[in-house]
Amino acid sequence: MEEHTEPGESPGRAMRIAVVVLVAASGAVETISFTALDHVFAGVMTSNLALLGMAIGHGGGTGVASALLALAGFGAGAGLVAWVTHGRTGVATHWPPRVMFCLIGEAVLLAVGAGFWAASGGAPAAVARDVLQCGAAVAMGGQAAAMVAAGRAAAPTTYLTGTLATYIVRGAGRARPDGWVPARLGALIAGAAAAMALRKAAPSWAGALPFVLVAAATLIAARPLFLHRSAAAARRT
Known part of the structure; x- marks a missing residue:
């Protein structure tokens, strides 16, 4: 028995949309991490390695500790x-x-972090910043690994430099380049912009944005899995 989906709403499309939403969540996390949690990134580890090197060269113990965390x-x-x-x-x-x-x-994990963030009024103290920074990095590391494990139905969501380079190199000569790459790049900007705007307008609520986006992406991705399992169950009966 074949899976039945609504026109234009195939499982492949849903997966791509879920990836775009996860990229937006990544942009939101990185904004909060860099601007409010000791100026390091939660998911872009190549940048953190560079920041670590700069902190070591400058002799700044705080910067070294933040990057290592x-x-x-x-x-x-x-x-x-x-x-x-x-x-x-x-x-x-x-x-x-x-x-x-x-x-x-x-x-x-992001929901717990949002609770801590809200309790601090959007201005966590030093120890709370360390806890939130580590939690955000754990979340981004888990998201990156989950996308690797998802295989062909996923794409990088926490680091897009390679995605951009590949799009430029391989997409330049195509008549119809992959439109989902610009969508992911745009989502990164949109997520970061939304988090920054929330930090200015409603600081206590800014921490909730990454949770909302990851939860939305998970719900979007749940439908194709449900369809697959329903079809598999129908074939067994």
């Missing part, structure tokens, strides 16, 4: 998701259940 958190999140999803092969139509489970875990 972000690197450790990202590694922990990626390693945990790699362990949870080990041996699972991604397909083009949906994200595997274990990937979905990991994204739900990320959403929960």
